[in-house]
Amino acid sequence: MAQMSHEIVLRSPTDAEFSRFVAPLSIAFGEEVSDAAIENDRRTIELDRFIGALDGDSVVGCAGAYTFRLTVPGGEVGAAGITAVGVLPSHRRRGILRQMMTWLFAQARERQEPVAILWASEAAIYQRFGYGPGTLQTQFDAVKDKIRFARPVESAGRVRILGLDEAVERFPPIYEAIRRSTPGAVTRSEARWRWELLADAEWMRHGNGAKVLALLEDDGHARGYVIYRTRSEWDSLGPKGVVTVMEVSALDAAAEQALWEWIFGIDLIGSVRGWRGPAPHPLQLMVTEPRRLGTTLTDGTWLRIIDLPAALASRAYRGPGNLVIELTDEFCPWNAGRWQLSVPGKDGGGSAVVARAPSTAEPDLVLDISDLAAVYLGAFRFADLVRAGRVRESRPGALAAADALFSTVRAPSNATMF
Numbered sequence: 001m002a003q004m005s006h007e008i009v010l011r012s013p014t015d016a017e018f019s020r021f022v023a024p025l026s027i028a029f030g031e032e033v034s035d036a037a038i039e040n041d042r043r044t045i046e047l048d049r050f051i052g053a054l055d056g057d058s059v060v061g062c063a064g065a066y067t068f069r070l071t072v073p074g075g076e077v078g079a080a081g082i083t084a085v086g087v088l089p090s091h092r093r094r095g096i097l098r099q100m101m102t103w104l105f106a107q108a109r110e111r112q113e114p115v116a117i118l119w120a121s122e123a124a125i126y127q128r129f130g131y132g133p134g135t136l137q138t139q140f141d142a143v144k145d146k147i148r149f150a151r152p153v154e155s156a157g158r159v160r161i162l163g164l165d166e167a168v169e170r171f172p173p174i175y176e177a178i179r180r181s182t183p184g185a186v187t188r189s190e191a192r193w194r195w196e197l198l199a200d201a202e203w204m205r206h207g208n209g210a211k212v213l214a215l216l217e218d219d220g221h222a223r224g225y226v227i228y229r230t231r232s233e234w235d236s237l238g239p240k241g242v243v244t245v246m247e248v249s250a251l252d253a254a255a256e257q258a259l260w261e262w263i264f265g266i267d268l269i270g271s272v273r274g275w276r277g278p279a280p281h282p283l284q285l286m287v288t289e290p291r292r293l294g295t296t297l298t299d300g301t302w303l304r305i306i307d308l309p310a311a312l313a314s315r316a317y318r319g320p321g322n323l324v325i326e327l328t329d330e331f332c333p334w335n336a337g338r339w340q341l342s343v344p345g346k347d348g349g350g351s352a353v354v355a356r357a358p359s360t361a362e363p364d365l366v367l368d369i370s371d372l373a374a375v376y377l378g379a380f381r382f383a384d385l386v387r388a389g390r391v392r393e394s395r396p397g398a399l400a401a402a403d404a405l406f407s408t409v410r411a412p413s414n415a416t417m418f
């Protein structure tokens with residue numbers, strides 16, 4: 001087989017070149033990407049953060065990054081949201097993704113984004129680049145007839161179905177209030193709201209019915225919203241439609257239950273499915289038969305710490321405390337070595353100091369950068385990583401102290417696909 005004779009060059013497309021630069025995706029993913037879908041991507045993708053891998057004149061791979069603010073415990077950080085990654089089968093396993101990832105991380109560093117996040121088609125691809133499981137997600141597939149709510153909810157207002165323009169006005173402030181207190185959640189641009197989350201083009205439907213945008217209001221005050229679709233299905237016994245819930249966002253517990261009760265009450269449906277929910281999912285504590293939700297727990301967004309001191313100093317800890325970690329980081333060697341995290345006062349919120357540890361300081365924990373990603377937002381504890389054989393406690397008692405320092409109130413979760 002002929003070797004690749006010339007080197008692969010990475011560069012960003014011009015506006016006119018964009019569709020040619022994303023073309024590898026339809027072959028890499030084995031699905032038709034319509035012109036309308038490409039036009040949509042063009043509205044959200046940032047050209048200077050998008051690259052094609054060129055073999056001569058041919059675009060053989062591509063990848064990009066969105067500019068996000070990512071909520072972390074007690075604060076937020078700039079994050080590169082890696083997206084649209086694909087390499088043609090003719091060019092796979094020659095290091096093109098490695099080259100693109102190097103470029104994307106270098107750009108994130110220039111832009112002072114301490115972390116990168118992504119949704120993985122296959123997690124094995126990214127673990128070798130130092131990504132760890134930053135959030136977990138629950139999915140469920142519930143038989144409607146089996147679901148009863150255990151406790152009645154106080155009156156939470158009425159649900160109203162909105163058109164696109166009103167939803168673009170009313171939904172984002174609700175989301176933004178929740179985003180700020182949910183580690184793992186990201187900011188959403190207006191273009192993402194209008195052209196992706198709330199949009200309902202034919203090519204987005206995949207055999208489902210129209211996207212429904214419904215707002216829960218109490219005395220004119222918005223308390224939450226739901227975005228869902230229904231797929232109509234019938235058999236000889238009657239209707240058994242499927243509701244797929246893309247998102248439920250509610251400002252308080254009563255509103256959350258009211259929205260779920262409303263969804264489970266929709267006519268002509270047999271089952272309700274949900275994706276990208278938090279783990280654990282609040283529904284598990286709301287219904288009488290949680291097993292009947294048919295919940296599965298999987299990895300959510302993967303997270304890569306690119307700038308260790310900046311990332312660690314951006315989140316809050318339950319101080320006071322000190323932790324010395326010995327880190328390996330093959331892909332971003334500037335993070336490797338021994339670091340000291342010092343959290344001064346009680347609940348030292350955001351004021352942690354991260355510095356190279358003095359040579360006399362013995363490490364408390366020995367771990368890889370991908371393991372730190374797993375505890376960074378609170379998806380896992382160091383104890384989980386020790387149990388899985390991924391982290392070594394080198395000073396007795398260090399594990400419990402580290403977990404106390406990193407403990408968080410709210411489980412991390414990300415409802416935004418990108």
Ligand SMILES: CC(C)(COP(=O)(O)OP(=O)(O)OC[C@H]1O[C@@H](n2cnc3c(N)ncnc32)[C@H](O)[C@@H]1OP(=O)(O)O)[C@@H](O)C(=O)NCCC(=O)NCCS
Pocket residue numbers: 028029084085086087088091092093094095096097098099119120121122124125128
């Ligand atoms: C995943 C994909 C982008 C990898 O591109 P690539 O150019 O072949 O990757 P590279 O050659 O740079 O591989 C880098 C490393 O990751 C490994 N790797 C790449 N894809 C992998 C996969 N699917 N599973 C396990 N390991 C993988 C390679 O073996 C290589 O390891 P090494 O450095 O130890 O040799 C490409 O196979 C593809 O387009 N797949 C289909 C679309 C897809 O899944 N995209 C990702 C969307 S999130």
